[in-house]
Amino acid sequence: MPELPEVETVKRGLTPAMEGVVIARADVNRPDLRWPFPRDMAARLSGQCVDRLRRRSKYILADLSSGETLLIHLGMSGRMLVSGDPLGHFVHDHPVPEKHDHVVLHMENGARITFNDPRRFGAMDLMQTATADRHKLLAVLGPEPLGNDFHEAHLISAFRGKMTPVKSALLDQRLVAGLGNIYVCEALFRAKIRPTQKTAKLSKPKVASLVPIIRDVLSEAIEAGGSSLRDFRQADGELGYFQHSFDVYGREGEACRTPDCPGVIKRIVQSGRSSFYCAQCQR
């Protein structure tokens, strides 16, 4: 579920509870999520200080005092909930344990971090911090869409000569890392590009326009605390509210929001996933 803005929101919520704080104990309640947990994960986490929390694409990375880095991926349904902060910055007391609470980190400051993931498409792994960017899951990622390496020339060269639909291209994490189904639909709407359009056939100005549009959509979503569909929560349990700003996602049959456009939002399926767009103003 969570795309870059939701992961960034979660990371920001975790930071005050975790950064510079020792993990007193880790409870690992099952052997795996999408893949087996690394061997001795609980022991390798316990007693380590979280020196720094970072985000790369949709991954949260926790650099530990041991020289290892904990990689966390939320998959489709993963949540990280902070509770019991002694300074009262966060929600309430520790909640009663719920089904699908797979990993619980008990912090020395009294905070508790609960990783809950019903569908178990999420993941955790441990790696050497020094070579973290060579981790199998991170090595293949393209530039951060909010970073300096994501620019017009990059997109133009990535799109050149490809007959791939632009929707699939932007979902390809090797091309740009962090977009998912929602924000690709929203960005293509703002750029007035139809999701089925082949990348090679897009004009340079349209491709160029995608760069600031993608940055804007993601920045606005981060500002709003992400999008809450179904079960997404910020780390403090609060809802994000960017879903109220969707122009097309989940709006099948509703009126296009472009001023004076008579269009109605359509839903089509591209490589098994819903695309939402206005056939009037997206060409």
Place this chain on the structure above:
DNA sequence: AGCGGCGCCTGCGGGC
């Protein structure tokens, strides 16, 4: 080499 499709899981809402 690059793709679309499939599978991994659980839960929810709608239709019957």
Place this chain on the structure above:
DNA sequence: TGCCCGCAGGCGCCGC
């Protein structure tokens, strides 16, 4: 009420 179906924010892997 209950069952079945379709659907869900991701992503690695397979076969074509």
